[in-house]
Amino acid sequence: MAKNNQTKANHNLLRISFLSSFIKSKWFPGLFQWPILIIFSFIVYELMAGPGTAHDNFGTAGTWVLWWPLIPLIFLVFGRFWCGVCPFATLNDLVQKYVGVNYQVPKFLKKYGIWLIDIFFILITWSDHVFGIVESPRGSGVLLLMIITGVIISGAFFERRTWCRYLCFLGGLSSNYARAGSFELKATPEKCAKCTTLSCYKGGEKAPGCPMFEVPRTMDSMSKCNFCGHCIKNCPNDSIQLSPRVPTRELWFIKNPKFEESFLAIVIMGIVFVQNITMLDIWQEMLNRLESFVGTDSYFVTFTITFVIAMALPVFALLLTSWAAKQGNKESAAGNFARFGYALIPLDLAAHMAHNLFHLLAEGKSVFYTLMGALGYSSHGASAALVSNGTIQLLQFGLIGLGVAGSIYTVYRIAKNHFKDPQLEWKTFLPFAILILILGAINIYLFMLPMAMRM
Incomplete structure (x- = not known):
């Protein structure tokens, strides 16, 4: 085990000073979040107010010809990084910051969230073909507005990113695909054993706690981590490591x-x-x-x-x-x-x-x-x-x-x-x-x- 940890340490990308400084800075992940949110807002506007035919609508092309084809590749290469900069996640954080009451996640969601995600994913695919959502700019716009409504309600009532973890259909897809991803974020057991603050999960002065309810010291899967960098900012012992890995490797060792x-x-x-x-x-x-x-x-x-x-x-x-x-x-x-x-x-x-x-x-x-x-x-x-x-x-x-x-x-x-x-x-x-x-x-x-x- 010690040899394995040493190998990971040797490949720790956070040893690169520029990358480490950037992730620990206030610019990350905001430098990605805000441009994406602006582009997303323009796409929603185009879908709802732009040309009524898919052939002429930038919202349709930007969503279904560019973003949707690229998203599985992003998951394969970068894991759930998209979930860290997703406009829905950014909206959730904004709603939570100003009007959130931060109730705990209902036990029902914790137990059956993945089944709800499965059902939502199937229903959305079915609805697309029955109602022509993809071929209709207005249909795509309504779908996004429905998701936005769900995100706002979740952010207003529940803690952290409850929507992303337990309800988002794309989150379920990314959860599976991220297991085959090319990077992993892990804590160093020897350093975490001496930690008493648990700042990586609870948060600190530099950043909030993990939005995805993960504790790096016990995390053995990248299925939920969205590379937001909060734990890297908050850890007082520089315990967190970011390392490349062989794609699909995590799938070989599923514990539960x-x-x-x-x-x-x-x-x-x-x-x-x-x-x-x-x-x-x-x-x-x-x-x-x-x-x-x-x-x-x-x-x-x-x-x-x-x-x-x-x-x-x-x-x-x-x-x-x-x-x-x-x-x-x-x-x-x-x-x-x-x-x-x-x-x-x-x-x-x-x-x-x-x-x-x-x-x-x-x-x-x-x-x-x-x-x-x-x-x-x-x-x-x-x-x-x-x-x-x-x-x-x-x-x-x-x-x-x-x-x-x-x-x-x-x-x-x-x-x-x-x-x-x-x-x-x-x-x-x-x-x-x-x-x-x-x-x-x-x-x-x-x-x-x-x-x-x-x-």
Whole structure:
């Protein structure tokens, strides 16, 4: 353990004086928060008062063509840093500062918050397709205003960033993805053992306490840390270390796997399938056949059926795989589901990025065109594409390949760390590796089919 801590200390980025001084200064994270809040305000204004068509609206392009495609990459590289500078978090802090009464988080939220996040994420995805939120600037604007309302209520009544920790659907997504992130923040046990102030959690003169309810000395996951820097500012012993790490490494050593977090991981895979299927040229033909089968042309009904099936099949596949692994390792199916569901996170990330890569690269110029339009200039070009469709597909296939490799290796490492018997490792590894290969193949097939544009 001492050798491991020494290795981390040698890679501690806070040894870089400029970086350490910047994070400890009053400029961090405000230097990022305020410009983002200003841009966000402009986007909300554009969505609600700008052009009524997505093709011409900068709010739509800025949100769904630029920000949404980049966000999983940010989570992979920087963990939940976005959550530290998110405009909703900044708004929460402002509301709390001036009118907050700081009630404790209800026990219900502490116990069931992750399930609420799962439900919100599923409902928002469903609503997008049923009500056309993404394709409608006003729809996107209303969604943001609803979230803003929730943030204001949470900030006014409850302590710290209750919304971000227990209610934000994007927070749930980032919580999973941050486990595969490339940086970690840890405390030095030897220094923390002598500490009596617990300033990292409670706060001090230099900064408030941890907004995400984390205690660095006991924190063993980056799923909740948003790199806000408060603990670094407050720690009197310079105990906090910020170090690079191998992506997905945290997933290999999950101490207390939770069924609901693995459930979110497999549901995200189903959501990516839905997003891909509904953008394919064959989607309308599939809808026509479904309408004939169920005897209704109601899109509400037909899409809901498609959505439920797309959600249920991956969950059933993981349950079946967990049962198959049970036959070899004698763990419960629920236990296998909870523990090895985390191994799907690298493939989730890859599939999410691959899907959004299409929007970013096939429609990327629309961000510039619509921004110029918002500023009073006409600049729409013949094509919004940044690269050819062939190049986009190659990049998508590469991402899926990396995701499959990352997930299979993660399964191997989880099995190796959990089971000491090589036979149990192999009997556990094989079913989950096959599932990952199948999910990867489905993604590859879907990305081979022509997709429709968003802008």
